[in-house]
Amino acid sequence: MRLNLYFLWPAAALMTALGLAAPATAQTLRMAAGTVSVSESAGTASVTVSIQNPGTTAATVQAVLLPGLGTATAGTDFTYAAPTTLTFPAGSTGSQTISIPLTDDALAEPAEYFALRLQNPSGATLVAGATDALVFIRDNDAVAPAQARNLRLQHLGSYQNGASGTNSAEIVAHDPGTQRLYVANSIGGKLDILSLANPGAITAVASISMAPYGGINSVAVRNGVVACAVENTNPQSPGAVVFFNQDGAFQKQVTVGAMPDMISFSPDGRYLVTANEGEPNADYTNDPEGSVSVIDYAGGLAGVTQAGVTTVGFAGYNGQAATLRAAGIRLYGGTTAAPATVAQDLEPEYVAFDAGSQTAYITLQENNAVATLNLATKQFTSLRSVGFQDHSLPGFALDASDQAADVLLANWPIRGLRLPDALASFQVQGTTYLITANEGDAREYTALTEAVRLGSAAYPLDPTAFPNAGLLKDNSALGRLNVTNRLGDTDGDGDFDQIYTFGGRSFSILNAQTGAVVHDSGDLLERLTSTDPTFGAIFNASNTTGTPARKNRSDDKGPEPEGVTTAVLRDTVYAFVSMERMGGVAVFDVTSPAQPRLVQYVNNRSVTSGTGDQGPEGIVFVAAQHSPTGQPLLILANEVSSTVAVYGVQLRGSVLAAQGPRPAAPLVLYPNPAQGGPVQLSRPVSGTLCDALGRPVRQLRRADRLETAGLPAGVYVLRSDDGANRKLVVR
Known part of the structure; x- marks a missing residue:
């Protein structure tokens, strides 16, 4: 067969x-x-x-x-x-x-x-x-946002404090008494001291190793006393504020909360405040509480003791997590088995003050909030969300893909968490306002990683809320956009009913008293940089060294506004906003807080190579009377290029020089009345102390304290050479 x-x-x-x-x-x-x-x-x-x-x-x-x-x-x-x-x-x-x-x-x-x-x-x-x-x-009708140009920044020079990658220049502080700059060099582990005597040719004075103390995060200076915020070699342990003299010689140190990330003197010099971030370790087995440390500096450095340090935490908010989340504050730290308490979850980032040194305002970046601290009582008086951008609304477009060849600033059904880094305060007609740099940030630890691509299978979109999810997930649309997986599943069924991305790509102006957002710049920064005749070529480029790659941060947080400061020039309030990724600084007239006007955008970065200033972080304004040239200066610390850049400030085509007997800043005397001991001055003063009959009894030369020992009881007047007169009572 x-x-x-x-x-x-x-x-x-x-x-x-x-x-x-x-x-x-x-x-x-x-x-x-x-x-x-x-x-x-x-x-x-x-x-x-x-x-x-x-x-x-x-x-x-x-x-x-x-x-x-x-x-x-x-x-x-x-x-x-x-x-x-x-x-x-x-x-x-x-x-x-x-x-x-x-x-x-x-x-x-x-x-x-x-x-x-x-x-x-x-x-x-x-x-x-x-x-x-x-x-x-x-669109073919869009034009570059108009720049008023009534103020002009002129680049005077940049100083590099060492090779990038092995050094950094993150935060810079200026001391007018010595005309020195103090730079937090966290990668190099140093405090760099520079001379600003010639702003166009900065020179090195000294470099102080921070190895004996820990890791330097921030620096502030007042009257020759340098205060450094230093995290512990074990970052989850309490940190320190380490004091040096103007030449970098160690003076003393005190203990503060875990991971002090920013340090600043209050305007009157009475307080020194640190924002202690208190980040967890990678596996969340050690998660210290975030806090703010207030150091009593009324007696100057000599009066600083550990007993004068008050570290204020958020334990009073424990048990209120549901209420705070409902108010828009992000609380999501820890693990499923051991979720973070509110006090552990809140992470202070940056500090600003009101003009009277009565209140400190603290950004809680990962929590998308701002806390208000009464400096006299050392108590938090408010904790408020700063909200989000609705990118579906006019004026809030964004370029969301690093793979689409064209700049596509478009509206989408997503929300941008503002997540502010730096903030600054200013006053208009007696009202205090805050301006926040809405950089954005994500928690990325071994035990908690919240950033995920919108196009990922690990980020399912609700079919009812997003019936066209496939189109949204296209890499040229929203598929590449980094979003959080810790917010947006409103019904708890495992898919996302709302989409939240990181950062506002903007700055916001808030009423400090109420927390209300009175203005947000929306898509202005991306419109400004994408249409710039020079820097549009590196729109949304990262700050990494090498040839800039256009649009390679569009899928993340765009330009990442990070630093902000304010200044009053003549009768106008200006805000200066630096952009960490693409670089440069944008200037705004914020005299009308609800309707800021763009003044100028400048950048000193190369569009073809890894040269120039890259990664601006710290930003400082130097008033004319504090400047070595008599001209106002703007100073940028650039983290990636490890450079300190100095810009001269000109107004309406004329150099702004120090003018006549005009007070440099509010002058405060304390204690007042005095009891026969030393009186602290809120800033260095040259002038004369006169008795009630106008007779001179003491001469001051750039003094920050006044001895009253030997003075008869009575009323005196301190007459400053810059025009500030203050009454002093001696008992």
């Missing part, structure tokens, strides 16, 4: 042996690309549909406008009234194109988009995941 082993034959050979025809591979249809980008002046947008595996029958498919997703309006921005049917004859290969007429209007607007979907195929099947196309219409 003959045995035919058909079961060993390949399927096609078997079909032939049996006299049957082999099945043809099914024809498939798909969008040739998931995204199309075209200028509105192009006249038409072309969407290509491809056929694969052509067969012996014709194939048809409809292309329909997809509802529920898009910012472009049919009939206004483009014309597409009815479904388009495409027919591919039998044996067809290649593709067909749908041409969509565009309207070239005269409106300046963000990039707009709409979507097409393939449906109802006949004679073919659709390729899963390739049925939709997102069409971007790039």
Whole structure:
């Protein structure tokens, strides 16, 4: 008997042996690309549909406008009234194109988009995941934001304190009495001391190793006393404030909370305050509480003792987590088995003060909040969320992809957590305002990593809230955007009903008393930098060394505004906002806090190489009367390039010099009345102490204290050479 082993034959050979025809591979249809980008002046947008595996029958498919997703309006921005049917004859290969007429209007607007979907195929099947196309219409009417230019920054020079990568220049402090700069060099583990005597040619004075004390994070200086915020060699243990004299000689140190990240003197010099971040270790087995340490500095350095240090934590808020979350404050630290308490979760980042030195304002960056601290009582008086950007609203567009070749500042159904880093205060008509640099930040530890790509399978979108999730997850749309997986699942079912990304890409102005946001710059910083005639070439580039890569931070936090400071010049309040990634500083007139005006944008970074100033972080304004040249200065500490940059400040084409007998800053005397001991002055003063009859009894030369020993009881007047007069009572 003959045995035919058909079961060993390949399927096609078997079909032939049996006299049957082999099945043809099914024809498939798909969008040739998931995204199309075209200028509105192009006249038409072309969407290509491809056929694969052509067969012996014709194939048809409809292309329909997809509802529920898009910012472009049919009939206004483009014309597409009815479904388009495409027919591919039998044996067809290649593709067909749908041409969509565009309207070239005269409106300046963000990039707009709409979507097409393939449906109802006949004679073919659709390729899963390739049925939709997102069409971007790039506006051709947008112009660069107008710059008032009534103030001008002129780059005077930059000083590099060592090779980048082995050194850094994160925070800079200026001492007008010595005309020295003190730079926190955290990578090099040093306190660098520089001479600012010639702002265009800064020179090194000394470099002090911080190895005996820990890791330097921040520095402040007052009247020749240098105070450094130093984290412990075990970062979760209490940190320290280490004091040096003007030459870097150690004086004393006191203990503060864990991981002091920022340090600052109050305007009157009575307090020295640190923001203690209290970050956990990688596996969250040691999570210290965040805190603020207030050092009594009323008696100057001689009066500083450990007993005069009050570290204020947030334990009073423990048990209020649900209420705080409902108010918009992010609390999500710890592990499932051991969630963080409120006190552990809150992480102070930066400190600013009111003009009267009565209140400190502290950003809690990861928590998206600002805390208010009464300096007299050492008690927190408020804890408020700073909210988020709604990127679906006009004025809040963003460029969300590092893989889309074009700049596509568009509105999307996402929210941006402001997560401010630095803040500064200013006053207008008796009201105190705060300005925050909305950098953004994410917790990334072994035990807790919240950042995830929106396009990742690990970030499922709710099908009801986002019926067109596939388009959003395209890498040229939102797929590359980093978002948090710790917020947005509103119904607890494991998918995300709201999308939150990191950072506002903006600055905000808040009423300090109420916490209300009176202004947010929205997409202004990205519009400004993308249209800059020079630096638009490195729009949203990272601050890494080497050739800048345009748009490689668009998927993260964009320009990352990080530093901010304010100044009053003549009758105008200015704010200076530095951008950590792309670099440079933008200047704004904030005299009308609800309607700031852009004044200027400057940058000293190369657009072709890794030279110039990169990664600005610390920012300091030097008033004319405190400047070595008599001209106001703006100083930037650039972390990545390890440079300190100095800009001269000019107003309306004229150099601003120190003018006449004008007080440098409010002058406060304390204690007042005095009991026959030394009286502290809120700033260095040259002048004369006169008795009630106007007779001089003491002469001062850049003094920060006044001896009253030997003075008869009575009323005296301190007359400062810069025009400030203050009454002093001696008992």
